[in-house]
Structures are given as C-alpha cells and as structure tokens.
Amino acid sequence: MFTGIVEELGRIVDILRRGDITLMKVEALGFLQDIKIGESISVNGACLTVVKREDPVFWFEAMPETTKVTNLGALRISDKVNLERSLKVGDRLSGHFVTGHIDCMGIVRSKSYVNGNLCFLIAVPAEFSKYLILKGSIAVDGISLTIMDKSSGFFKIYAIPHTLKNTTLGFKGPSHKVNVEFDILAKKAAAV
Numbered sequence: 001m002f003t004g005i006v007e008e009l010g011r012i013v014d015i016l017r018r019g020d021i022t023l024m025k026v027e028a029l030g031f032l033q034d035i036k037i038g039e040s041i042s043v044n045g046a047c048l049t050v051v052k053r054e055d056p057v058f059w060f061e062a063m064p065e066t067t068k069v070t071n072l073g074a075l076r077i078s079d080k081v082n083l084e085r086s087l088k089v090g091d092r093l094s095g096h097f098v099t100g101h102i103d104c105m106g107i108v109r110s111k112s113y114v115n116g117n118l119c120f121l122i123a124v125p126a127e128f129s130k131y132l133i134l135k136g137s138i139a140v141d142g143i144s145l146t147i148m149d150k151s152s153g154f155f156k157i158y159a160i161p162h163t164l165k166n167t168t169l170g171f172k173g174p175s176h177k178v179n180v181e182f183d184i185l186a187k188k189a190a191a192v
Contacts, residue, residue, distance in 0.1 A: 002042045004095035004137075004144025006082040006167045007031060010043070012075050013057060022062045024075065029056050031083055040100065042084040044168070045142030045179040046070050047100025070102045071141070071177045080168050082142045095144025096137035097184050104128055106140070106180040109154070111173050117158045119148075120172070124180055126153040130190045131182035139181040143167050 014025035026043065032055055035041070039050050041058075046066060052059035067073030075081065087093070106122040113119070122140065124132075132138075132150040139145070140157065149156040164170035172178060 001087045002047070002084050002095075002098040002100055002142070003087055003091075003093055004045075004084070004098045004139045004142060006084055006143055008083045009166065009168065010081045010083045012077055012079045012081060015075065015077060020064045022067050022073070023051075023059055024062065024072070025057050025059050026081060026083070027057050028083055031085075032056060032058060035085070040086045042082070042086070042098070042100050042142045044071060044081050045098070045100065045139050045181055046072055046102055047086075069105065070179045071105060072179075074177065080171060082167050084142060096139075098139045098142065098144065098181055099184060100142075101181065102179045103131070103182050104180050105177045108172050108174055108176045108178060114158075118164065120157050120159065120169070121154060122157065122178060122180070123154050128180075128182065129153055131186045133183065133186045133189075136186055137183040139179075139183075141168055141172075141178050142181075143169060 008031040010026040010028040013027045016023040040047050048060040050058050051061050106124045109123050110121040129152045132155050136147050145157040147155045
C-alpha cells in the first residue's frame with residue numbers, strides 16, 4: 001500500500017532485458033537510506049520489488065505484464081520516475097490508499113491553463129468510466145490527485161506548482177501515456 005505522495009524523482013540509469021524480465025536501475029539520491037532488498041517501491045505508481053541495491057541506485061524487475069499494461073515498458077535511460085516507499089502502519093495518510101496495481105494507461109489529451117491553474121485532460125478506456133468519481137481520488141503515475149471533472153472515458157485533474165516541480169507530471173504533455181489507478185473505494189462501490 002502507498003499514499004500517492006511522491007517522495008523523490010528518480011532517474012533511470014540502466015535497462016537490461018533477461019528473457020521475459022526487464023531489469024531497471026534507478027538512481028535515487030535521497031531515497032535509499034533505509035530501503036532493503038525485497039521491499040516494495042512505487043515506481044510511477046506500479047508496485048515493484050527492490051532486487052539489488054548499490055547506493056545511490058537500486059534495481060527492480062518487471063514482468064512482461066507490467067511492461068505491457070504500464071508506461072514502464074516505454075522508459076528510456078535518463079527518464080525520470082516517481083518514487084514512493086510503501087506505507088507503514090501508523091504513518092500519516094496524506095494522499096489516499098494506492099495499491100500500486102495499475103488499472104490502465106491513460107493518455108494526456110491536453111495540458112492547458114484554466115483560470116490560472118494547470119489542467120490535464122486524460123483519456124482512459126470507456127469501460128473504466130464507472131470508477132471516475134467527481135472530486136474523488138485517482139493516482140496518475142503514482143501521484144494522488146483529485147478528479148475535478150469527468151465524462152465517459154475522460155477526466156480532468158489540476159496540478160499545483162509543488163506537484164509539477166516534485167513529480168513527473170510537469171514533464172507530461174499531450175500524447176504522453178500515464179499509469180492510472182482508480183481509487184480502491186470507487187472500485188468497491190462500483191462492484192456493489
């Protein structure tokens with residue numbers, strides 16, 4: 001479990017393919033002090049396992065399904081990624097409950113200023129529209145955000161300057177693919 005509050009922007013420094021497995025080496029300058037091999041880390045919202053550590057970098061492995069259904073398969077050396085350690089029992093929950101299990105990829109359709117605020121319009125497959133709750137939570141590339149408007153297959157989020165500076169969202173623009181995890185409570189409510 002995660003909160004969607006990104007702790008650090010990491011940088012991809014190497015990518016290796018071994019059979020079906022993709023290994024990625026991530027530089028994380030301030031993030032690794034207490035990370036151990038076997039721990040779960042949210043990388044662009046996807047829950048991944050640390051398999052090797054060499055300060056200031058760590059390695060994770062991604063299965064074919066992960067690289068297919070997330071934007072991790074499109075990462076290149078020097079790309080930035082959002083990083084968050086898993087939630088500890090008793091920690092503050094500043095964002096919302098994020099499982100790290102990506103539901104789908106969305107596509108940024110527009111990035112524009114609306115009344116002085118930066119707004120992203122993101123398209124998702126229409127079958128996921130039932131999970132879009134106005135003013136509900138959503139994780140985009142692992143970032144806890146609020147849905148400010150919605151329609152079938154689309155939702156809008158706004159980003160404050162702090163989020164743009166400290167996450168990958170500031171680098172995203174039209175046609176970029178983003179990992180989307182719908183709020184677990186919205187998914188449970190839709191299942192009833």
